Amino acid sequence: MTTVSDETRDVVPAEPSDGGQPDGAHTDVAGTPVSEHDSDADEAANGPAAEDVPAADTAGEQSGATLETAGQDTSDAPADADDDAAGDITGAAADDAVEADSAPADLASDDNLSTPAYPAADDSEFTPVDEAAVDASGDAATPETTTLDTVSGDTVALERDAPEADALDDEAIEADLDAAGDPGPDAAVAGTDHADTGDFGTGDLGTAHAGTDLPGPATDAAIVPAPRVAGQLDPRDDTWWKSAVFYQIYPRSFADSNGDGVGDLNGVIQRLGYLELLGVDAIWLSPIMRSPMADHGYDVSDPRDIDPLFGDLETFDTLIAEAHDRDIRVTMDLVPNHTSDQHEWFRAALAAGPGSPERERYIFRDGRGENGDEPPNNWHSIFGGPAWTRVTEPDGSPGQWYLHIFAPEQPDLNWENPEVWADLEQTLRFWLDRGVDGFRIDVAHGMAKPADLPDMDLSNAVLLSNDDDDPRFNNYAVHDIHRKIRAVLDEYPGAANVGEIWVDDNERFAEYLRPDELHLGFNFRLAKAPFEAGAIREAIENSLDAVLSVSGTPTWTLSNHDVAREVTRYAPVDPATGELDLERGTRRARAMIVVEMALPGTVFVYNGAELGLPNVDDLPDEALQDPVWERSGHTERGRDGCRVPIPWQGTEPPFGFSTSPDTWLPIPESWRSLTVESQLEDVGSMLSLYRAAIELRFRRPEFAGDRVEWYGAPEGCLAFRRDEGLLVCALNAGEEPVPLPPGELLLISSPLVDGMLAPDSAAWLV
Numbered sequence: 001m002t003t004v005s006d007e008t009r010d011v012v013p014a015e016p017s018d019g020g021q022p023d024g025a026h027t028d029v030a031g032t033p034v035s036e037h038d039s040d041a042d043e044a045a046n047g048p049a050a051e052d053v054p055a056a057d058t059a060g061e062q063s064g065a066t067l068e069t070a071g072q073d074t075s076d077a078p079a080d081a082d083d084d085a086a087g088d089i090t091g092a093a094a095d096d097a098v099e100a101d102s103a104p105a106d107l108a109s110d111d112n113l114s115t116p117a118y119p120a121a122d123d124s125e126f127t128p129v130d131e132a133a134v135d136a137s138g139d140a141a142t143p144e145t146t147t148l149d150t151v152s153g154d155t156v157a158l159e160r161d162a163p164e165a166d167a168l169d170d171e172a173i174e175a176d177l178d179a180a181g182d183p184g185p186d187a188a189v190a191g192t193d194h195a196d197t198g199d200f201g202t203g204d205l206g207t208a209h210a211g212t213d214l215p216g217p218a219t220d221a222a223i224v225p226a227p228r229v230a231g232q233l234d235p236r237d238d239t240w241w242k243s244a245v246f247y248q249i250y251p252r253s254f255a256d257s258n259g260d261g262v263g264d265l266n267g268v269i270q271r272l273g274y275l276e277l278l279g280v281d282a283i284w285l286s287p288i289m290r291s292p293m294a295d296h297g298y299d300v301s302d303p304r305d306i307d308p309l310f311g312d313l314e315t316f317d318t319l320i321a322e323a324h325d326r327d328i329r330v331t332m333d334l335v336p337n338h339t340s341d342q343h344e345w346f347r348a349a350l351a352a353g354p355g356s357p358e359r360e361r362y363i364f365r366d367g368r369g370e371n372g373d374e375p376p377n378n379w380h381s382i383f384g385g386p387a388w389t390r391v392t393e394p395d396g397s398p399g400q401w402y403l404h405i406f407a408p409e410q411p412d413l414n415w416e417n418p419e420v421w422a423d424l425e426q427t428l429r430f431w432l433d434r435g436v437d438g439f440r441i442d443v444a445h446g447m448a449k450p451a452d453l454p455d456m457d458l459s460n461a462v463l464l465s466n467d468d469d470d471p472r473f474n475n476y477a478v479h480d481i482h483r484k485i486r487a488v489l490d491e492y493p494g495a496a497n498v499g500e501i502w503v504d505d506n507e508r509f510a511e512y513l514r515p516d517e518l519h520l521g522f523n524f525r526l527a528k529a530p531f532e533a534g535a536i537r538e539a540i541e542n543s544l545d546a547v548l549s550v551s552g553t554p555t556w557t558l559s560n561h562d563v564a565r566e567v568t569r570y571a572p573v574d575p576a577t578g579e580l581d582l583e584r585g586t587r588r589a590r591a592m593i594v595v596e597m598a599l600p601g602t603v604f605v606y607n608g609a610e611l612g613l614p615n616v617d618d619l620p621d622e623a624l625q626d627p628v629w630e631r632s633g634h635t636e637r638g639r640d641g642c643r644v645p646i647p648w649q650g651t652e653p654p655f656g657f658s659t660s661p662d663t664w665l666p667i668p669e670s671w672r673s674l675t676v677e678s679q680l681e682d683v684g685s686m687l688s689l690y691r692a693a694i695e696l697r698f699r700r701p702e703f704a705g706d707r708v709e710w711y712g713a714p715e716g717c718l719a720f721r722r723d724e725g726l727l728v729c730a731l732n733a734g735e736e737p738v739p740l741p742p743g744e745l746l747l748i749s750s751p752l753v754d755g756m757l758a759p760d761s762a763a764w765l766v
Helices: 039-046 059-063 081-086 091-096 171-180 265-270 272-278 313-325 344-352 418-432 478-489 506-511 533-548 582-598 627-631 669-674 676-680 686-699
Strands: 245-249 282-285 302-306 329-334 388-392 398-403 438-441 496-500 520-522 555-557 602-606 708-710 717-722 728-732 745-748 761-765
Touching: 245 686, 265 272, 265 313, 272 313, 272 686, 302 313, 302 418, 313 329, 329 418, 329 496, 418 478, 478 496, 506 533, 520 555, 533 708, 533 717, 582 686, 582 728, 582 761, 669 676, 676 686, 686 745
Parallel strands: 245 282, 245 602, 282 329, 329 438, 438 496, 496 520, 555 602
Antiparallel strands: 388 398, 708 717, 717 728, 728 761, 745 761
């Protein structure tokens, strides 16, 4: 365990190098070089680590577990030998910590601010150790000993169990972990050891679900639900999703175990130790169901099977069991808006002809014009081009048109047909009975269509986007579908769902989060906000307001498989070269993960974000696979740039992702400095920052509360604190250093400058 010391209390991570990651050397604010030292030496100097302190369940318990406020007199509070050796923030160390009254009230050089810099939200000082923390004998309760790392300043040494020797599949990375042993001053946060939620392993081998027999995908014959294979991770915990950190896995880009150049489920299993080390609560698997892969799995031909590209059902069952053994929940993508054109339902619809029951499962219409040569309306596809394709009837004549809001290979289902819901219910139960902990519902604002299919305003038609007046989406009948889905999930305690909802109006957005609909709804405002304090604050306030009316839980994400990576989005153009300044984009991405993790609610991390990967916008044309590329007539390159496979180890592509050099998308050579291996032991790396932030978010009581309180802040900055735990987060999105808010520094994204918060950086204080 390490603590803030007299000599190095202001040490923070080194500035990022040209490669985008910080250099290994660390310097305190006085300019004195600080050497790294090993964990054994640190333990000898500071004493053994204290036992884990589970996060409190109530505000009262949480307030009693806070660290002593800097400058607080604790001389009357006895400490045991371990605490004395460990150097808790008391006595001399506390005197040198960042004191509540030491930060300037405003910027002395700025006479134009209408409000002081960082005044307390209610003009009160930050709460010291609560009186409730004093036990019956009058002794102060020992606070949790999470502190700033003496050496690195940016990462945090915590009392967590070290990962087991086989936590990571790569032998090289295992060796690094073995060498690290117990977490010391140079190590980042150790593996996941969540609070007492119980481990259900493969779960309750319950009986088959009672209920109505459901028709299969191509027949009306009754199918009896199969017995449950496994249970959810912890049926006793039905609110875990309210503060969870989800990790999105794009399976074809995560880890390839069989050398075909495409990631698979065995690859995920082999990397579960890494996810445990990262500290995430759940994984979200992008589509793994059987598919022709016209849209990389979002065109499902059999929703109750695993595509052979990724593995099989036995492998998936193993993944669930092994993830649950590590206290990691497994959620998966669900695609209810459409199927593949290779789905047996759609093949039957083409063969059956107009007016048949088979065609009633989809949206077929006669064309407009004298001979039906024109589409039924003017709708465009999200991917470009018309949203209608004309079929050739069984007799060879030109026939009806079918609707596909996405690619022609993705025909939209007709949700007015009860067979469609019956089939989805069967799919839900199929996966929930295997132990899946929930779903991410693709196009959750889709599915329902207006009966008259009115024309759309083409002046607002944008690729990969929609607005609130778009008749293709957000029709009120969709809420009945979500109520049916929720009713099924409620039969599986511990399961939850999150919807992809591209709806801007807060009132309309909140409708999806009513108690009988979705548990969570993706809100993309923070991901869409530029790196400007005003825009970021507006996105946060709007996202919180969007769920307030229904007492919902906000969600936060900075990127996903459809959104350009944050390092690239935040990178300004270098005026000297005309190219993106990815080094600055990296600093800003570091700052934004500190902001995001400080917010109440649920966080989603896209695989590779924790490595600081940029978008790859110079993929060869011949490598592009996103259907947007073809549908746009090669005018839009699509989303492949954010889907490039993860670099794991080594110095040459494919960096341990696969044994094949021919990966499904090429990995740039410049990523050699961004591999997991290169970042794992680097306390200044993006990976170490993520691990520290996730660990602190899980352990510290200061993260309590569902609201934030805003501070006054210098121009180009923002600061807020959690309303119950009183964690303070400050962001400097300006061009000059600014004073820190009052409080004790807990985590910082980039080095201080003369004791002040640097531009493009963020900090946590308590």
